Every structure is written in C-alpha cells, then in structure tokens.
Amino acid sequence: MNTTVRETDGRKTEQFAAPAASVREIGDGYLLQVEMPGVNKEGLDISTEGNELTITGRRSLPTIEGAVIHRESRRENFRRTFEIDPSIDVNKINAKIEQGLLTVTLPKAEHVKPRKITVS
Amino acid sequence: MQLIRYQTPELSNWPTLDRWSNLRDELNSLLDLPFLTNFNRQDLFSGWSPALDLYQNNDNVVAVLELPGMRKEDIEISLHDGTLTISGERKSSASNGENAERTERYVGSFRRSITLPARVDANKVNATYRDGILTVTLPKAEEAKPKRIQVAS
DSSP: OOOEEEEEETTEEEEEEOOOEEEEEETTEEEEEEEOTTEEEEEEEEEEETTEEEEEEEEOOOOOOSEEEEOOOOOOEEEEEEEOOTTBOGGGOEEEEETTEEEEEEEBOGGGSOOOOOOO | OOOOOOOOOOGGGOHHHHHHHHHHHHHHHHHTSHHHHTSOHHHHHSSOOOOEEEEEOSSEEEEEEEOTTOOGGGEEEEEETTEEEEEEEEOOOOOTTOEEEEEOOOOEEEEEEEEOSSOBOGGGOEEEEETTEEEEEEEBOGGGSOOOOOOOO
C-alpha cells in the first residue's frame, strides 16, 4: 500500500507504511491477515483501544553491503489501525506471524453467538 | 448601433471541429497499433509484482524480494543467460464457507526477471527465505570481480 501514516511522537516524527491486509469472516469471528515482510514476532506490537486495533510492525531487514542498483521496496516500518466490530471479544484476540504474514483471529463474544434455547 | 440578426452557425464553417475529428481518428489509430493489442490487460494490471531490490558489491550480486506469507517450496529461482528469474505461487488460504469481506492481498502467481549487472557463478548461488523476505546471493564469476593491478616497476 502506498498510504503513509505520519505520527508525531513528541518532536520526533516517524513515517509508517500502511501494509496490505485482508479481512475474512470465519465461523465464529473474523480473520485478519496483514502483509508485513521483514517483521518478526519481536518487532510486532498489537494493541486495542476502544474499538480500534492498532498493529505496528518494526522491520528487521537484512543488511546488504554494496551499491543499490535497483530498488522497489520501501524502508518504513508498518502501522495500520482497524476498526473492530463490537461483537468481537477483545480479550480473545489471537495473533501469529509467519514469514512476514500476520494472521489475527478475532472471535465473536459468547453473548452474540447464536444460541439455542431448550424448552424445559 | 446596428442590429444584426442572429445566424445559425454552420458546422462546416467551424474549422476546429474538423481538427477534433481528425484528432479522434488519430487517437483511435493509436489504439489499433499492434503493440497495444498484444498486451494482455490481465497480466498488466491485475498481477502480483513483489518489490525487488538489487545490490552489488565486489564479490556478490544480491537480489532481495518481498514475499510475505509464502511457503519456501512454492518459490522458484532460475538463472539463464545472465537473467535471474524468481517466480512462484501463493495459494489462497480461504476454504469453503468463508467469505472475503475485503482484500488487498494478491493471491496467485508472480514472476520477476532481472538482468544481472555482472557474470555470476551459477553453481554457488545461495537463497534464504526469512520473515517473508527472499535473499538471493549470487557470487560473481572470477573474471567479473574487480582486480587491482600492481605496477611492476
């Protein structure tokens, strides 16, 4: 994605790149996948505040000595904020990162799941 | 002051209109050129083109590709005639009963080729895939390495 998020942190300004993402509805919740090449578990920070889920990925890029002949990649770290549905149980959000692809599972809260009431 | 009756302008008297119609013909003829029709628009605009960087130092040429979320078995690297080609396919992880709400991620195959700036030793090429980044190190052939020549006397 080409969108750049600018953040003012005191006097220091860091530019972030917004990573490409996809959202999919699964059985009891949603599956969010975010592409963050160069980010591993250590560089990842996921937080929720109110109905917002913010993902920050700091990249540990391979350092290569030599002259750059051709460059298409961007150097910025990643950050993106997603609005989360009120039906999601924020305490049960689960995340894993594999080969630069972050997968976040957002399960729906028990009380919003369809429930069958047995007649006694 | 003299009043002149309004006259309906005749189209043929407008030289500009002729010019425009010519221009349109010319634009249309451009679109008929073979080089444009030969392009497959699918390939041009809906393909996945992962970011590629290329570096060079005294000993190696290094290609770096951003390939998040792939399996290393699905990445193919080949070297032919001084051109490095990296291709692969990312399979959709969606199974039945799941609905894509919105997606910005590409699924499918990609192919990137780049002409190397120096001759490399094809037998010593080494590739690593870590954190979704593929690094291909291609050692330069002996004759392509820079050499310092001593002045004899």
